[in-house]
Amino acid sequence: MSQNICAANNGKETMNNKKKSWIGTDYGRKQEELLLQGKGKFLDDLRFADLCHAAILRSPHPHARIHAVRTEKALALPGVIDILTGGDVGRMSNPFPVGLPARILYYSAALDKVRFVGEPIAVVAAKDRYIAEDACEAIEVDYERLDGVADQEKAMESGAPILHEQLGTNVAQHRLLQYGETDPAFADADLVVQHEFRFHKYSSTPVETCVVIASYDEADEVLTLWSNFHGPFALHSFVAKGLNMPENKVRFIVPRNIGGSFGIKIGITSYLVLIGLAAIKSGRTVKWVEDRREHLTALSSGAERKGYYQLAARRDGTILAMRAKWIDNVGAYVRAPEPANIYRTTGNLTGPYKIKNLAIDANVVMTNKSLTGPNRGYGCQQLYFCLESMVDRLARELGRDPADLRLHNLIGPDEFPYRTPSGGLYDSGDYPAGLRKALEMADYEALKRQRREARKQGRLFGIGLAVAVEPCGSNMGYLNLAFPQEMRTKAGFHEKSGAGETAVVKIDPMGRVTAILGSTPSGQGHDALVAQVVADELGVHPDDINVVTEMDTFTRYWTISSGSYSSRFAAIGLSAFAQAARILRERVLKIAAHRFKVPAEKLTVADGKIRLAGEDGTLIDFRGVAGLAHWNPTALPADIGPGLEVSHLFNFPQSDAADDQDRVNSSSVYGFIAEVAAVEVDRATGRFRIVKYISVHDAGTIINPRRVEGQIYGSIMHGLGGAMSEELAYDEKGNFLAPSFNEYVCLTAPQVPDVEIGHVPTRSPYSVLGTKGCGEGSAMTAPALLANAVNDALAPLGASIGELPLTPARIWQAIQSAS
Amino acid sequence: MRHEIRVQINGVEYRKEVEARRLLVDFLREDLNLTGTHVGCEHGRCGSCTVLMNGCTVRSCLVFAVQADNAEIVTVEGLASDGRLNALQKAFRNNFGLQCGFCTPGMLMAATELLRENPNPNEQEIKAALSGVLCRCTGYQQIIRSVTAAVENAGE
Amino acid sequence: MKPAPFQYFQPATVDEALAILHRYQPGARILAGGQSLVPLMNFRRARPEYLIDINHLEDLRYIRENANIVCIGAMVRQTEIEKSELIAAKCPILAEATRYIGYRAVRNRGTIGGSLAHADPSAEYPAVLLAADGEITARGPRGARQIGAEEFFVDTCVTALQPDEILTEVRLPALTSNQQWSFLEHSRGYSTIATVGVAALITLDKNKRCAAVRIAVAGAGTTPLRCREAEDLLSGQRPTAALIKKAAAASAAVLQPSIELQAPAAYKQAMAKVYIERAVKAAVGQGRVA
DSSP: OOOOHHHHTTOEEOSSTTOEEOTTSOOOOHHHHHHHTTOOOBGGGSOOTTEEEEEEEEOSSSSEEEEEEEOHHHHHSTTEEEEEEHHHHHHHOOOOOOSSSSOOOOOSSOSSEEOSTTOEEEEEEESSHHHHHHHHHHOEEEEEEOOOOOOHHHHHSTTSOOSOTTTOSSEEEEEEEEESOHHHHHHHOSEEEEEEEEEOOOOOOOSSOOEEEEEEETTTTEEEEEEOOOOOTHHHHHHHHHHTOOGGGEEEEEOSBOOOOTTGGGGGHHHHHHHHHHHHHHTSEEEEEOOHHHHHHHTOBOOEEEEEEEEEEOTTSOEEEEEEEEEEEOOSSOOTTTTHHHHTTGGGTTTTBOOOEEEEEEEEEOOSSOOBOOOTTTTHHHHHHHHHHHHHHHHHHHTOOHHHHHHHHBOOGGGOSEEOTTSOEEOOOOHHHHHHHHHHHHTHHHHHHHHHHHHHTTOEEEEEEEEEEEEEEEOGGGGGGGSOHHHHTSTTOOOOOOOEEEEEEEEOTTSOEEEEESSOOSSSOHHHHHHHHHHHHHTSOGGGEEEEOOEETTTSOOOTTOSSOTTOIIIIIHHHHHHHHHHHHHHHHHHHHHHHTSOGGGEEEETTEEEETTOOSEEEEHHHHHIIIIIOGGGSOTTTOSOOEEEEEEEOTTOOOOOTTSOOOOEEEEEEEEEEEEEEEOTTTOOEEEEEEEEEEEOBSOSOHHHHHHHHHHHHHHHHHHHHTOOOOBOTTOOBOOOSTTTSOOOOGGGOOOEEEEEOOOOOSSSTTOBOOOSSGGGTTHHHHHHHHHHHHHGGGTOOOOBSOOOHHHHHHHHHHHO | OEEEEEEEETTEEEEEEEETTOBHHHIIIIISOOTTSOOSOSSSSSOTTEEEETTEEEETTSSBGGGGTTOEEEOGGGTSBTTBOOHHHHHHHHTTOOSSOSSHHHHHHHHHHHHHHOSSOOHHHHHHHHTTSOOSSSOSHHHHHHHHHHHHHHHO | OOOOOOEEEOOSSHHHHHHHHHHTTTSEEEESSOTTHHHHHHTTSOOOSEEEEOTTOGGGOOEEEETTEEEEETTOBHHHHHHOHHHHHHOHHHHHHHTTSSOHHHHHHOBHHHHHHHTOTTOHHHHHHHHTTOEEEEEETTEEEEEEHHHHEEETTEESOOTTOEEEEEEEEOOOTTEEEEEEEEESSSSOSEEEEEEEEEEEOTTSOEEEEEEEEESSSSSOEEOHHHHHHHBTSOOOHHHHHHHHHHHHHTOOOOOBTTBOHHHHHHHHHHHHHHHHHHHHHSSSOO
8 A cells, every 4th residue: 555645744643742753754755756856966967167078088908007198189189178197197196095004006097007997097078078088089098918817816826917016916915803712612613614605796886877076276276076975074085185185175065866876986086086186187177977887897896705714613503613714806906995895894793693703814805806895785795695604504514404503693682782702892682583583474484394395396495594783883993903903003003983973953043943964865865864853852843854965075064984884874873963953952942941931841842832841832933942042142141052053973982993902893883684585496597586585674763664664675686686696797817897787787676576574673772762774784684695595495406606696507507516 | 960959858849959979868968957867877778868759768878869859758857747746756755666766767757658558557567667777776666666556546 | 988979861761771871881870779779889889970860761660461471661669569469460479579678668769670680699589580481671772682581690790781781671471370489588687688599480280290390599609590400300290398308409519609797608508408498398388378
């Protein structure tokens, strides 16, 4: 049945005061109506005077020296305004700061060498994009081709082509992270299960690509960069450093609408510099719209991981320890925030299990591929793909039901807050209840009967499980784990910590409420969530709240952790807004109390009106309060102060810096996901059908149920797409094979499985409203889930797959190899 | 070489000069400022550029503006009248059939064509009609529900 | 991704189109539906200097039957084929194959002539033309000629059309009363480019033996390929499950498919066998069902 938005927008009646509560409703927002009419304000929709349009000439080779770049013919084409080359970039900018202690020189364009297909060589600014592309073709480049290497393990071998000569190796970092005592645990174990895994390179490919518009004001010496970048705004410094400009002269502006990102648009940072330089050099406002080929070839993706795993366990199923060797392929350069693919998950390395001892041998390796960064899930899909597969393998070794084995090892509900061996502080949860709910919703026993029947008939039917702790709201402190302890203790080394977000809530002189975000949503509906929360706190109707989502680093209140990433908004952003609104509410009540000479505690706010508790008559409304505060500030007592604006920063106190044992609480709050899936594999073709998909989530306090549902459905399809068919494929030399959606195949509406969603919310004690996050959600678990289900289906054949994507060809191959 | 074209868009007639290679989607967005139609891939796969041309959905990234001479085009801006959402748009709004909104014009045009030809499609038919538009936010479920709701509401 | 510059023509008649094509060789190309050509142009993999738009040649839009031959004008849209009652009745394999082509918006513009002239070996229509023993009409400065399916497809995206010829019509034999058919396709995603596609037309005599068998496979070579080994084994025989399996294996064994992303050659070859088998079974087993 369709939900009547009018009903949803009437809020929920609460017991006391006839006050309606907006939190927990499916509140819709006018934004959606505008988007439905094509009235969005995506960056490419905005009109600027006197623009010129850029196209980027990119390297067709994975690895080559550049001996010359000749632009005369291109410059002579009518309509061409200016050309920026790698030489210009080298002169005008600095190499970007690197997030680990290795001297890697990364510029926004290739200087004397290209290291991946698609690396920028030059930028043409012209009257229109068509001419700019014509001009790109007219630029002559003398390349000396070099051997390329695409596989991260091959890149570690001696004799492999070296990408960065001054480094002398392709290994950007090798770190050992050790927690507890793995050696004695392995010695004590009754059995050790061992396996290797390969997680592939894929992206979330938002439908809107990157857009950058750069304009340099010579008089003010200010470079303004409009883009659909969405944080973390720590990268503002990264860009300013690259530009060799003072931070307060670099202005980021982000439009109201961003067409999805899922972390991928974080890769825009080098283009902010590149197009910025083009604007500075040409003296013009330069606009660049990334096309799909550029997006797939050269923007960003998750990191591939080769994982070697060992689990040590007792015969009773208790997992004693885990050892893993990770070899992550970050592409040709280490671009911030990498190597976060390794460190983002530090706090939740052991997932929801009571594993006390673990050792990770982490390797960050560069190859001739495009660069990596956050990709919905960021490190968790790789982590859980390996971990959950290992748990299933252990179950198989022990002859134990995989659900049972998990229940045996899960952290119990009475153990919170739970400190993981690697420093994570799990705030709340009931993992066994979550898993049990998923099993119940799946009718696990019936599925097992179905499987028995199918196997009797020789059909390949499999059941898969995946459980995961969903980390929300990254703590900047984890970034420093990329530097070993010896370096962190040196003088001058900057400790990092914090997971903060800003909120500005104000009442204007006529009594209307405005809420201003310090982050930039890309479809998650943050404006609606803010309106709901502020409405509940201030006692106004959410439709009457003007929520501002555009970002401007010159005028907004922001900090380095500001932005939309790591599923942080519900936990951190809304905490900031709840607190800011409460502070504002206090002030409003104080003003009214002073005016009417009553104690503030006796006053209530509802529908924008202030009343004495228990009475119907309005004392004063918001407009009246605004009148007192804005129009007659001198009449207010000193302890209240003029104006009605609160600028607030909420920081998670548990987001400490990493300690000297390499432990860090890498996220702020932690959700939980438990999923059950059943598949049937067609033996002849390797294709499979998802027969059932149950997805149970703990996202803490739910502000807007239908939006949460939307995030879960979306994250499932991202996870399944990555698991089944999406692959940024290269040949072994680094030649790129997927420059369009014909090669990079995403899932579409007919491929949607029947999904049932369940909730097991446990309030977080650390966020103001008890919220956690859910944006990344099942992107973290779907690959693990699917692999487990398919491997269960193939188990009678003795076949198993530890690689992604699970294409029909790969499954078919596994079936052939086994028989 | 420039060509003069006369094209009717959302009931309004335009007369413009275009370069032969100018794509229809660029003509709509840049020359006419109708930015509701989006560019997502420029090779006909993602569907964000879908418009109705002479009554049929087409990929405006694969049509040259010059080919639209004498054509009647409907874009997403032409669905609502005077800012009042039509029944399909209301169903999307009520059922959370969009998140970032970038693929939404494509979904709306595909659904518009479907419902015009088949007022009572089953779930398979709805999914097939939407198969040509790529969405990365919603996972499609709520979009399918939106179209289903539009079908149900039409019956009321 | 914007195309390279070109001069654009919109001829009003076929003769006019031919004249322009002849005049501007070799840099001239015909623009039909554009669903294959324009993406290539946007990628700048195709860069015609002269583009001849034949979308307004109404003379090339018709579907008729003439003495058991279905004649389809080159500019008939794929959607029109999908919805045509005549084709549903007389050439249902073509209608079924159309359902596998891309998406509705693509089929609204894509044409049968364009698809055949483009000659992507993974495409549906070339395999159907081959299986159905169809032919195309090519018109050029030297007049019109018929080219049979067997000679028409020469290589990947290369046909027997001369550079100054236009494909104006497609002819397919109407389905006979004792003829059964099927079309199946296996691809990486939903309606994405085929990994393997099979078109099968089988005539069974009154003793349920295969009087005539024509099977064509898409995606397994540089052109659609006839499955002669399978056809030979099935001809004159009752199509038992075992024989069909053997026939499919025989044809698949001689295929040398090139590698595709996520579909190594061995897999493609195996899928050719699976789908030839399934297509033949579908054609004979359940009557006219895919």
